[in-house]
Amino acid sequence: MSMETSLPVQHPVRLRAAPSCPVELPEPPSAAEARRLLAAAGEALLDDRRGLDLSEIAALSVVPDESVGALAALAHQVRLAWCGPQVEVEGIVSAKTGGCPEDCHFCSQSARFDSPVQATAFLDTAEVLRAAEETAALGASEFCIVLAVRGPDERTLGRILELVPQVRQATGLNVAVSAGILDAEQARRLADGGVHRYNHNLETSRSFFPSVVTSHRWEEREQTCRLVLDHGMELCCGVLLGMGETAAQRVELLGQLQQLGPTEVPVNFLNPRPGTPLGDRPVVEAWEAIRYIALFRLALPGVILRYAGGREVTLRDLQALGMTSGINALIVGNYLTTLGRSPADDLQMLQDLRMPIGALGAAI
Numbered sequence: 001m002s003m004e005t006s007l008p009v010q011h012p013v014r015l016r017a018a019p020s021c022p023v024e025l026p027e028p029p030s031a032a033e034a035r036r037l038l039a040a041a042g043e044a045l046l047d048d049r050r051g052l053d054l055s056e057i058a059a060l061s062v063v064p065d066e067s068v069g070a071l072a073a074l075a076h077q078v079r080l081a082w083c084g085p086q087v088e089v090e091g092i093v094s095a096k097t098g099g100c101p102e103d104c105h106f107c108s109q110s111a112r113f114d115s116p117v118q119a120t121a122f123l124d125t126a127e128v129l130r131a132a133e134e135t136a137a138l139g140a141s142e143f144c145i146v147l148a149v150r151g152p153d154e155r156t157l158g159r160i161l162e163l164v165p166q167v168r169q170a171t172g173l174n175v176a177v178s179a180g181i182l183d184a185e186q187a188r189r190l191a192d193g194g195v196h197r198y199n200h201n202l203e204t205s206r207s208f209f210p211s212v213v214t215s216h217r218w219e220e221r222e223q224t225c226r227l228v229l230d231h232g233m234e235l236c237c238g239v240l241l242g243m244g245e246t247a248a249q250r251v252e253l254l255g256q257l258q259q260l261g262p263t264e265v266p267v268n269f270l271n272p273r274p275g276t277p278l279g280d281r282p283v284v285e286a287w288e289a290i291r292y293i294a295l296f297r298l299a300l301p302g303v304i305l306r307y308a309g310g311r312e313v314t315l316r317d318l319q320a321l322g323m324t325s326g327i328n329a330l331i332v333g334n335y336l337t338t339l340g341r342s343p344a345d346d347l348q349m350l351q352d353l354r355m356p357i358g359a360l361g362a363a364i
Helices: 030-049 054-061 065-083 125-138 154-171 184-192 217-228 248-258 286-299 311-323 342-352
Strands: 088-096 142-147 174-178 197-199 234-236 240-241 264-271 304-307 327-330
Touching: 030 054, 030 065, 054 248, 054 286, 088 125, 088 197, 088 304, 125 142, 125 154, 125 197, 142 154, 142 197, 154 174, 184 217, 197 240, 197 264, 217 234, 234 264, 240 248, 240 286, 248 327, 264 286, 264 311, 264 327, 286 304, 286 311, 304 311, 311 342
Parallel strands: 088 142, 088 327, 142 174, 174 197, 197 234, 240 264, 264 304, 304 327
Antiparallel strands: none
16 A cells, blocks of 8 residues: 555544653752752763763753753763764755655644645656755755655655665765655665665654654654664654653653664754644743753764754754754755755854864764
């Protein structure tokens, strides 16, 4: 059965009850205790070069707002010490937009919701190559082909395997793919076909996931991530903050990412989409976003931590501050169904911050 078949609109959606969150957060510390916690984290990450455990991350997650600047400064030091000063630039193309049969409540590409996004056919080869060439012209090193599907059927998989070597040959870019849930054979074929990095987002914690997706399970996403690693591809595993999850569930998610060990973690902030069940949610506040960017870096010191969707509406004029709070990668240009910031503005930001553009891999 094709994964590209549109389903009739079914809105609103009945949600499953989410399991309880396994993480409990401590009481917020005093300013003095926050300084002690930050000093201990710095000693662990910078002097001893060891990762933090989940209890240490939980303690840092509740430092008072006035300590967030110090949290961000430490995260920037950790990013430089573990990953270096380079910033990886990536472009993406929505090669197959809309009509997805899944009910991810944040996504305007779901066929189940009455959103303005209409299903389109797979782009032809010339269009994909043109997008890749535009990405390469920006100095990027990575190009991701994204498809709105539950998972690739045989026809879709064949098209991906045709495109990957053509993009690589035409541009020299590393080619990433995001095509949903995989089985073991599909993962093997993608790896053998030259896919450098496969994107499959957890999006949120295991305990909160049933509140935002009912058409598949969190465990199916986790299994795809493990198949990607088992077959030798780099794993890009992103998150989406601001869907109604608690602070404890964000820390839970960090622990689950620690267990997976991805090469890259894109950080998305909900940009509420008309017609979706989460279309009326407020956006994450800017200072809260800085707190969690820093926490993601401290919890995952060696990952490529990528600015992704929603940063423009969430951080507004503070986007440069995110770059000095742990971020070391960008998606430039437009996203899948929303407009991004001008690539020229992003490249100017990196120049102003004296952050060189370069290809990145997993830090050891």
